[in-house]
Amino acid sequence: MHFHPGAHIRRALRPLMLALVLFAPAAHANGDAAFIAARDAFSAGNRQAFERHAAGLQSHVLASYIDYYRLRLDLDRASPDRVAAFLEQHAGTLVAQRLRSDWLRQLAKAERWSDYRAEYALLPQSSPTPEADLRCHALRARLDAAEQAALADAKLLWATMDEPPSACLPVFAALFDAGRLTEDEVWLRARRHMEVRRPGQARSTLALLPAAAQPPAGALDDIVGNPTRWLDRQPANFSITRRGRELALMAIARRARSDVRGAERSLEVIAARFSAEERGYAFEQLGWQGAQQHDTRAVQWCRSADDALQGEDALAWCARAALRATNWKMVRDTIGRMPQALAEKPEWIYWGGRARSATGHVDQAHAAWRRIAGEPHFYGLLAAEELDQPHRLPPQATAPSVDEIRRAEATPAIARALKLFELDLRTEAVREWNWAIRDADDRALLTAAHVALRHKLWDRAINSADRTTLEHDYSLRYLAPMRSDVEPHVHARSLDLSWVYGLMRQESRFITRAKSSAGAQGLMQVMPATGQWVAKKIGLNGYKPSQIADPDTNLLLGTSYMRLVLDSLDDHPVLASAGYNAGPGRAKKWRAARPLEGAIYAETIPFNETRDYVKKVMANAVLYSLVFGQQNSPALKQRLGTIQPGPGALPDDPI
Structure with a gap:
């Protein structure tokens, strides 16, 4: 019999190793709980409670946030050296960007314009663009240094900033006083x-x-x-x-x-x-x-x-x-008077082409449509159809390898975002995710999308894939999660699967717990009053308002409402999309006294949100039909059809 000291040590350590394995999840959870408690204490301005909860979080994946909270609590009396040390330690992170912005506001408040100019020069000027108040403080700092070019830049800001914050008022006053x-x-x-x-x-x-x-x-x-x-x-x-x-x-x-x-x-x-x-x-x-x-x-x-x-x-x-x-000459002339930036928007390129075609300038119309044909939006699809170009998905990009996905997942910014999502700190998580991919190339964006897919962060997968410029994966851009749950509801109500997914993508980006400022909830963003009305209509006995966010209940209510709205609106998906968003009564009210082209109806919806919504839902439906490989799926113009005049809203319309 031979004695193996290594085996003996392993046997002796086995209980300790087992204890460590069992302890690790608990420690992990306790660390997360401590982070949440420290964050809450920071929000309340309670320094003592913050330090108590923050102790021991030095190795937490969100330790940089703890460092940020600690310095932020002291920022009004922090030394420039302490701020500089933080910015150096956390260089390239979102919290460093936030701290530098906070510090700049502190410098502006103290009117330390020389220091402000030096610090502002270190702030990235794109991805993202500095906030409006920081830009105005920067102009004021330049005016303090008698920099003449600052007046010209201030005039440009005056012309382009619709809602200037109070920080801009001294700059505009200087413009007025200077006769500019x-x-x-x-x-x-x-x-x-x-x-x-x-x-x-x-x-x-x-x-x-x-x-x-x-x-x-x-x-x-x-x-x-x-x-x-x-x-x-x-x-x-x-x-x-x-x-x-x-x-x-x-x-x-x-x-x-x-x-x-x-x-x-x-x-x-x-x-x-x-x-x-x-x-x-x-x-x-x-x-x-x-x-x-x-x-x-x-x-x-x-x-x-x-x-x-x-x-x-x-x-x-x-x-x-x-x-x-249908006054095409006036359409053409009015578009011709628009500032270039407005006239170059896809809607006015398309309608400018239609106006030129209707007034006998077909070659000019085709030239306009070619500029946007094939782009993945409402007017890119319509322009392609005007040119008789079939809709095709771009070539599928090569999927990232498992190793690429794991490496991306382990990058500090993505890891922080994933942890924030895990802790249900969605606002911070989205900011961290967007920061992580702000300068990413197509390959990195698609890899990030696969990371999101792996973690069932459907909205982040779509958002990341949507940003690619040359390499594309439309199965990620037009993601169809939970299809086995969605399809039975769609088939039971004889709905078009691509239209339902197009609407869900626009409503919630498949965030199951999404809640709008108006109170709409869930995958299909059902309003509480609408949920109760639909439940009564379909005989959903025992329905309780608390069930509205349950994914399956939400799908039942949402698809049932789509069917009810569709039935009340001539079985027309454009009207039904408008009705789903703004209420069936409004969708009916917006019809004309004569038949109206569906695209014109959509473009003349009075509510900005609903107009954008309807166009996106209808374009999404076409693109989902391509992703699903649906044969003989109707083109966008066919889906839009003609909107016929009709009577007013249903007497029991819930919205």
């Missing part, structure tokens, strides 16, 4: 703020003007609250000042949002008091709001605006009004 902003520009910007119900922004903008030119206290809020009453109370001589006329125009524009014909009557009474430009602006507003309300006079109001038709929203809606009237 005119009174006309200030009033034009204030008009745009009031158009979208931002009286606070308008007030801040108008504060640039001399005190005598500014509106009286409360005037802007009164105009937003009750524009008709405000107009009725104006003195006979209101128009002798620029301020009086501008406020009256704002009131007319505001009234037009809810009562465009009433706004027209208000304008008729006082139109002679305005300059030609001011009258043109009033008609621009009538045209814009009338087009959104599908008023038949919108085309005439847009024409009456003449050269004052300049706002991007107004131009887009005047083009839509012309589309709805």
Whole structure:
């Protein structure tokens, strides 16, 4: 018999090794619990509790977050050396980016502009772009150094930033004081703020003007609250000042949002008091709001605006009004007046092509469509069909190897994101994931998508695969998870599988616990009231609102609602998609008094969210049909069809 000391030691250590194996998951879970507790203490500003829970987390995968929380609690009294040490230790991480942004705000608050300039130069200027307040602080720091080019950059910011934070106001004041902003520009910007119900922004903008030119206290809020009453109370001589006329125009524009014909009557009474430009602006507003309300006079109001038709929203809606009237010459001319960035959007490239084709310029139409044909979106698909090009998926990229996936999974940023998802800290997890793939090439993006797939993070798989530029995997872009659960519901209600998946992709990206700000829940984003209504309709006895997020119950309610909406809306998927998102009553209301091309109906939906939603759902359906290999699947134009006039909403419509 031979004595083997190694075997003897292994036998002796076996109980200890077993204990370590059993202890590891518990320690792991305890570490996660401690992290959550430390994070909560940080959020509450409780330094003592934070340190108690943070002790022992130095080796946790999220240890960098603990370091960030600790420094963030002390940032108002931290030394530059301590901040620099943190940034060096965590260079290239999301928490370093966040800390540098926080530190920059601290420097701006203290007006340490020289230090701000030096630190801002180290902040990445893309992927992602610095936040608006940091950009404005940077301009203020440059103005403090008397850098002349800063004024030109500030003017560019003025022209491109729709919702400037308060940090931008000193920069804009410097522009005005330097004579780089005119009174006309200030009033034009204030008009745009009031158009979208931002009286606070308008007030801040108008504060640039001399005190005598500014509106009286409360005037802007009164105009937003009750524009008709405000107009009725104006003195006979209101128009002798620029301020009086501008406020009256704002009131007319505001009234037009809810009562465009009433706004027209208000304008008729006082139109002679305005300059030609001011009258043109009033008609621009009538045209814009009338087009959104599908008023038949919108085309005439847009024409009456003449050269004052300049706002991007107004131009887009005047083009839509012309589309709805099938006035192709006006469609072409209105698109021709759009700023280049707006005219280059796929929708206006496509409709510009349609307008040219309808007015006898077929070669120009084909040239326009070729620019976007085949792109994976609503208008790319329609352009391809105009050119008789069949829809085909791009070549499938080679799948990453198991080793590639494991290596990606082990990279620190992806590992942090996965842990945050595991801890149900979804907002932080998505930020970390996006940071991890911000500069990734196609191969790395597809590998990240496979990592997400492995962890059933369907939305991250789609998001990552969706970003590739040359190598593509449409089975990841148009992922169809839980198909064995979805198909029975689809078949039971005689629905189109590709349309159902196209809608689910848009609704939730297959996040089973997704919850919208409005309260919609689950895979199919069913509203609680809708869930109860559908449960009653289909005889789902014993249904409780708490069941709405259960995936199978959510699929039952969602697909049943799709069927009910489809049945009530001429069995038309465009109307049903609009109805699913905004309510069947609205989908019916948006029909025209005559038959309307489905694509025109979709493009003229008044709600921005629903318009975008319907176009994406319908395009998704085509692309899913390709991924599923469905033979003889209808083309997009065939799916869109024609929208027929019809009666109003169902009396028991739940939305």
